[in-house]
Amino acid sequence: MPDRRSYDDPCGIARALDVVGERWALLVVRELLLGPKRYTDLARGLPGSSPTVLSQRLRDLEEAGIVTRTTAGPPVGGRVYELTGRGRELDDVLLALGRWGSRTVQTSAGQLGTDAFVLALRTTADPARLAGWSARVELRVEDGAGSDRVVLTVDDGRLTAARGAAASPDAVLAGTAAVLRPVAFGRRSLDDALASGDLRVEGDAAAVRRLLAAVVAPVPA
Structure with a gap:
């Protein structure tokens, strides 16, 4: 990219940072890990970025072959940005970075968006607690305008996620982000949230409990 400075270092890390540094x-990539998004949805997920900077980052990532523009059907619809195969290879990179960063003392007053929240679940889920079983849980993060739907899939030690609704999930966990986050990270019990009606579970409640039990709060470095 001629308009950007390079580290001019042959190391693979430096070459990677030339592209996504x-x-x-990387936060644009984070917002696209679950699936395609319209520009307006990307901007809502990255409120601290200006339209000028976001548009430039998207152009940079397109030029690098990490992001592409396409037309999506329901539920997203219209012109969207999505990760290419090369971009999806950053999934494990972001998981490792998120796992490392979660042990850093939090000073931000901001709230996790749905995509960041789901990535946080994946980075803090203990593979040992996910091993030996499988399930699909549809997560419905509700707000006044509707809900974000994400399918969480446990498959023998790994937790993956994709935007959209599941055709036949084992369970559905629904509620507002303000309730889901403290329950997921152990600051409020699931039983309390269910008893108050703040959260709802449909289907196999045991699968939901087992999934939440796999999320382990990080120990600060």
Whole structure:
């Protein structure tokens, strides 16, 4: 990219940072890990980024072959941005970075968006507690305008996620982000949230409990 500075270092790490090391670049990738998004949805998920910077990062990532523009059907619809195969290879990179960063003392007053929340679940889920079983749980993160739907899939030690509704999930966990986050990270019990009606579970409640029990709060470094 001729308009950007390079580290001019043959190391693979330096070459990677030449591509995704600019401010907001990896967070754009984070917002697309679950599936395609419209520009307006990307901007809502990255409220600290200006339209000028976000548009430039998207152009940079397109030029690098990490992001592409396409037309999506329901539920997203219209012109969207999505990760290419090369971009999806950053999934494990972001998981490792999120796992490392979760042990850093939190000073931000901001709230986790749905995509960041789901990535946090994946980075803090203990593979040992996910091993030996499988399940699909549809997560419905509700707000006044509707709900974000994400399918969480446990498959013998690994937790993956994709945007959208599941055709036949083992269970559905629904509620507002303000309730889901403290329950997921152990600051409020699931039983309390269910008893108050703040959360709802449909289907196999045991699968939901087992999934939440696999989420382990990080120990600060």
